Amino acid sequence: QKEVEQNSGPLSVPEGAIASLNCTYSDRGSQSFFWYRQYSGKSPELIMFIYSNGDKEDGRFTAQLNKASQYVSLLIRDSQPSDSATYLCAVTGMNRDDKIIFGKGTRLHILP
Amino acid sequence: KAGVTQTPRYLIKTRGQQVTLSCSPISGHRSVSWYQQTPGQGLQFLFEYFSETQRNKGNFPGRFSGRQFSNSRSEMNVSTLELGDSALYLCASSRYGQGRIADTQYFGPGTRLTVL
Numbered sequence: 345q346k347e348v349e350q351n352s353g354p355l356s357v358p359e360g361a362i363a364s365l366n367c368t369y370s371d372r373g374s375q376s377f378f379w380y381r382q383y384s385g386k387s388p389e390l391i392m393f394i395y396s397n398g399d400k401e402d403g404r405f406t407a408q409l410n411k412a413s414q415y416v417s418l419l420i421r422d423s424q425p426s427d428s429a430t431y432l433c434a435v436t437g438m439n440r441d442d443k444i445i446f447g448k449g450t451r452l453h454i455l456p
Numbered sequence: 457k458a459g460v461t462q463t464p465r466y467l468i469k470t471r472g473q474q475v476t477l478s479c480s481p482i483s484g485h486r487s488v489s490w491y492q493q494t495p496g497q498g499l500q501f502l503f504e505y506f507s508e509t510q511r512n513k514g515n516f517p518g519r520f521s522g523r524q525f526s527n528s529r530s531e532m533n534v535s536t537l538e539l540g541d542s543a544l545y546l547c548a549s550s551r552y553g554q555g556r557i558a559d560t561q562y563f564g565p566g567t568r569l570t571v572l
Contacts, residue, residue, distance in 0.1 A: 378560070387546055387563040388499070432499065434561075436554055443512050444489070444554050444561065448498035 346371040348435050350447035358455050363420040365450050367433030370414070377409055377416045378434040381427075382449065388432055391418070423454045458483065460549050460564035468570045474535040477567045481528050481549030487511075488530040489554065489561060490522060493544040505530050506553040534569075542571045 347370040357363040365379075376395045380388035394400045394407040394416065406419040416435075420427055430451050436444040461480045469475050481488050489512075490502040501514040505524035522532045528549075534541055545568075548561035 376559070380563075387544075387566045390560055390562065393560060438556075441512065442554060443501050443504070443514065445501070446491075446499040 346374075346435075346445055348433055348445050348447040350431075350433050350450045352448060353451035354453045355450055356453045356455055357423050359423055359425060361423055363423045363427065363452055363454070365418040365420075365431050365433075365452065366415060367417065367435075367447055368415045369433075369435045369445075371435070371437065372411075372414065373437050374411075374414075374435045375438040376436045377407070378436075378444075379405075379407060379416075379418045380432040380434060380446075382430045382432060384429075391431075420452075425454045425456050428452055428454045460547060460562055462545075462547055462564040462567050464567060465565065466568045466570075468572065469537050470572050471537055471539060473537050474533065475537060475569060477532045477534075477545055477547075477569075479530045479532070479547035479549075479564055481530070481547075482562055485549035485551050485562075486528055487550045487553035487559075488524055488528065489548045489550070490530070490532050491546045491548065492516070493546055493566075494542075499546070502532065504554055512554060537571045539571050542569060544568050 378393045379391040382388040404421045408417045430449040432449045433447040487506045489504040504512040524530045544566045546566045548563045550561045552559045
């Protein structure tokens with residue numbers, strides 16, 4: 345059973361600080377990794393994806409992938425109250441039979 | 457570019473009834489995936505359609521079915537509704553389908569189904 349694990353939180357971070365969200369996955373063959381943000385009552389929206397080991401930066405967001413350790417993380421710099429949401433990690437492989445698997449999400453609360 | 461649209465947005469049904477939900481993907485996207493989201497279980501994959509064919513299926517009973525039309529629009533049907541089917545049903549579209557590296561899914565606003 346392929347699994348994606350996230351700490352459910354809530355993770356409380358002061359405004360302006362760095363929020364660090366982590367995700368581990370069980371399938372070593374996983375190739376694509378996504379971070380989605382979901383506000384309460386809304387649908388998930390894509391923040392970024394990563395598929396190569398290392399860091400990928402997009403504005404205040406940095407995704408980090410370590411395939412050897414099977415984890416992917418998301419860093420949010422200069423956290424804002426508007427970043428308060430649930431963050432979903434999603435993982436998929438490279439075969440047509442591979443299904444994208446979502447973690448249950450981490451609730452992030454930015455303290456003003 | 458228009459996003460993914462889903463209709464209806466809200467639905468109230470009673471046990472035993474059936475329901476059909478509709479999803480229109482982003483123009484040019486051929487893959488539509490359906491998910492059920494509940495507070496306890498998170499986002500669970502129902503099935504994926506690509507070019508009118510079901511490519512993948514999650515672990516849901518046969519009461520859940522779907523189809524895709526030639527214009528990539530998709531419908532999901534749930535028959536003999538149960539109380540536990542109350543959930544947010546999300547569809548997501550992508551250009552190449554699951555299993556293609558970095559193929560990105562874009563979600564619609566969802567249909568909130570309540571079964572009484």
